[in-house]
Amino acid sequence: MGGSLDGVRVLELARYQAGPRGGMILSDLGAEVIKIEKIGGEETRRSEPIVRGQSVYFSVYNRGKKSLCLDMRTERGKEVFAALVPTADIVLQNFRPGVMDKMGFGYERLCQLKPDIILVSVSGFGQYGPYRERPAFDPLGQAMTGLMSLTGAPVDGGADLAAVRAAFEQPEIMIHAELGLGDASAEAWGCDLSEEYVRINADYTT
Numbered sequence: 001m002g003g004s005l006d007g008v009r010v011l012e013l014a015r016y017q018a019g020p021r022g023g024m025i026l027s028d029l030g031a032e033v034i035k036i037e038k039i040g041g042e043e044t045r046r047s048e049p050i051v052r053g054q055s056v057y058f059s060v061y062n063r064g065k066k067s068l069c070l071d072m073r074t075e076r077g078k079e080v081f082a083a084l085v086p087t088a089d090i091v092l093q094n095f096r097p098g099v100m101d102k103m104g105f106g107y108e109r110l111c112q113l114k115p116d117i118i119l120v121s122v123s124g125f126g127q128y129g130p131y132r133e134r135p136a137f138d139p140l141g142q143a144m145t146g147l148m149s150l151t152g153a154p155v156d157g158g159a160d161l162a163a164v165r166a167a168f169e170q171p172e173i174m175i176h177a178e179l180g181l182g183d184a185s186a187e188a189w190g191c192d193l194s195e196e197y198v199r200i201n202a203d204y205t206t
Contacts, residue, residue: 003030010034010090011081012065013072015042017138018122019094020061026090027064034088035065036072036081072103081105085113094122097132 008031021033027033035042045058070077085091091110093100100106100121110117121127121184124136140168142148 002086003028005029005031008090009088010092011036011084011088013091013093013095013100014122015094016021016044017061018124019092020044021034022120022122023065024061024063026092033065034084035062035067037069039069039070039071041067048144048163050145078104082113087119088114090118090120092120092122096135097123097127109205 004022005026009027010023010026010031010033011035012019012035014020014023015034023035024031042058042062044058044061045055049056068080070080072078072081085105091105107119110119114162123132124141125134139148140150
């Protein structure tokens with residue numbers, strides 16, 4: 001039996017966990033996810049533990065995906081990606097803010113290639129805020145949001161773990177909802193997913 005996202009194609013330009021995890025869930029729901037990797041493969045292909053020659057970390061977050069290695073700094077690599085965009089429904093990326101524009105594939109350019117494309121941009125502090133240039137990994141997000149207080153010995157008055165988990169699950173729910181809204185309105189959507197303060201910000205533009 002097919003999934004709820006059968007027939008949806010996702011181009012994933014994402015590394016480590018924040019972007020690949022979203023692509024993983026979309027794949028689990030039936031979408032065709034094509035992971036665009038740098039020549040030689042994404043860094044986490046070499047992350048330990050290695051079992052039977054493969055990284056467990058990479059295998060978990062990239063299960064069910066197809067893979068294509070492109071050098072997006074070359075004209076040929078950009079040509080191949082530009083040819084793929086019109087065939088896709090979603091572009092999922094977690095580069096630093098501004099990198100997609102520098103590569104020549106900002107939101108406006110993607111809309112020229114595919115008018116109803118959905119661009120999902122995942123970053124630690126959003127695309128437009130005062131901290132937009134700052135790098136962000138899990139420990140930093142835990143420290144700034146107070147989630148780090150949930151580790152260690154139990155304490156009274158701890159955070160609601162169900163609410164925290166729901167907040168982290170919401171990006172995938174939002175992407176799924178936007179697919180339905182996009183089908184209904186035949187308009188393009190730009191979505192900015194920020195991990196800051198466990199808050200999800202969406203910027204809908206047409």
